[in-house]
Amino acid sequence: MEYSQDITKILYDKCGFVADNFVDATKQNMYNDLTVNREWYSELFKHFGCDLKFNKGCYYLTRRSPTRQQLESRLKDYFMWLEIIDFILSSLGIINKKAVKPGLVFTQGQLLSIVEGNSSLTRKLQNLSVFVRENTKATDTAEYLSALLLFLVNKQILDTSVYEQDENVTVYHITSVFDFFMEFVTTVSLRKKEEEGVIDVE
Numbered sequence: 001m002e003y004s005q006d007i008t009k010i011l012y013d014k015c016g017f018v019a020d021n022f023v024d025a026t027k028q029n030m031y032n033d034l035t036v037n038r039e040w041y042s043e044l045f046k047h048f049g050c051d052l053k054f055n056k057g058c059y060y061l062t063r064r065s066p067t068r069q070q071l072e073s074r075l076k077d078y079f080m081w082l083e084i085i086d087f088i089l090s091s092l093g094i095i096n097k098k099a100v101k102p103g104l105v106f107t108q109g110q111l112l113s114i115v116e117g118n119s120s121l122t123r124k125l126q127n128l129s130v131f132v133r134e135n136t137k138a139t140d141t142a143e144y145l146s147a148l149l150l151f152l153v154n155k156q157i158l159d160t161s162v163y164e165q166d167e168n169v170t171v172y173h174i175t176s177v178f179d180f181f182m183e184f185v186t187t188v189s190l191r192k193k194e195e196e197g198v199i200d201v202e
Contacts, residue, residue: 002029007034016156018059045061050064058179080129083124083127085182088100092111101179111149122141126138130151157181160173
């Protein structure tokens, strides 16, 4: 349980993930610590009112008995992530014709050239609702893309390393967290609860 403090900070404080294919060595050690001591961590997080889950190569926490406010927030998250995943699949799908999935690597320059050369992708990028939620002050396509990549790194969907031939070039790696959000936007069902007059997220 050497990494319990770091793991608690990521999973509980930041509501984040520990994935099986993070590039950073410390994050890899955290994943191994969780895997070896999963039962101990499960008991620990139960005291916080959370359940430790593992899905799509990711550890994360779920909180019990969500409130109405949490359900409404989840609904907003659903539509925000639906837009982001659509943009990722549309743009990175041009880089990799086979599939957009964990393990795919790309540079900001590669992605920027694709987006700037496609007016539909440019509009999708600049109209993402995440920019409203994050109060982004971008003025051109490059700044919008930088803001999105930073957001995805903070959400652990992307991990970074430096290019072998040029340390000034950042390489973005898609992590297993991407599959978690893919499942989130493709399997969430919206059900109108007529008797209560609210939309529930299952």
